[in-house]
Amino acid sequence: MGSIYQPAEDSYLMSRILKEQIPSLLEKNSNIKFLEIGAGSGINLETAFNCGIKKENIFSSDINKNSVNHCNLLGFNCIYSNLFENIKGKYNIIIFNPPYLPKDSREPNDSRLTTTAGKKGNEIIIRFLKEAKKHIEKEGKIFLITSSLSKDVDFGKLGYKAKEIGCEKLFFERLCIWELSV
Numbered sequence: 515m516g517s518i519y520q521p522a523e524d525s526y527l528m529s530r531i532l533k534e535q536i537p538s539l540l541e542k543n544s545n546i547k548f549l550e551i552g553a554g555s556g557i558n559l560e561t562a563f564n565c566g567i568k569k570e571n572i573f574s575s576d577i578n579k580n581s582v583n584h585c586n587l588l589g590f591n592c593i594y595s596n597l598f599e600n601i602k603g604k605y606n607i608i609i610f611n612p613p614y615l616p617k618d619s620r621e622p623n624d625s626r627l628t629t630t631a632g633k634k635g636n637e638i639i640i641r642f643l644k645e646a647k648k649h650i651e652k653e654g655k656i657f658l659i660t661s662s663l664s665k666d667v668d669f670g671k672l673g674y675k676a677k678e679i680g681c682e683k684l685f686f687e688r689l690c691i692w693e694l695s696v
């Protein structure tokens with residue numbers, strides 16, 4: 515089990531977007547079901563809760579059992595799962611701040627699980643998007659982070675409508691959040 519990913523610029527960007535997006539989604543449906551894949555420290559579970567999503571409607575997972583235990587201790591429903599392997603049901607909002615870095619042999623094994631996706635950096639995102647379709651409600655939304663450091667993903671080819679809704683320029687990369695729907 516590796517160390518828990520500590521909130522960084524990508525986590526805060528996701529938090530900001532959730533604060534912008536969740537209120538209007540709750541106005542349309544006060545009972546929305548929210549799922550975070552790869553919850554890490556639980557920062558975005560807290561954001562979802564603080565924005566008004568009912569705790570019993572907040573679900574999450576991580577491949578790192580330390581994160582799962584930590585989020586359970588915070589009082590959130592969090593299970594061990596490799597992407598959607600152990601996830602059941604459909605959700606109105608699914609979020610993922612994925613590992614997106616291309617493999618670098620200098621990266622310590624401990625942090626690789628939270629940051630590294632594969633040779634191109636987009637491998638986990640592509641697997642996520644292929645599986646997410648079965649778990650998103652009609653008119654549901656996926657909020658996904660991508661980085662300029664990884665190879666672009668052709669969202670259209672994977673069957674998604676995509677809109678860039680927030681970006682942040684860091685000194686070595688550009689992070690963007692995509693709103694995706696089927």
Ligand SMILES: C[S@@+](CC[C@H](N)C(=O)[O-])C[C@H]1O[C@@H](n2cnc3c(N)ncnc32)[C@H](O)[C@@H]1O
Binds near residue numbers: 555597612
């Ligand atoms: C960049 S961190 C984001 C953590 C947190 N959501 C945040 O925004 O601070 C990526 C998270 O995804 C988890 N993760 C990596 N691969 C995964 C997989 N295949 N299935 C589920 N979670 C995964 C990592 O353990 C890590 O907690």
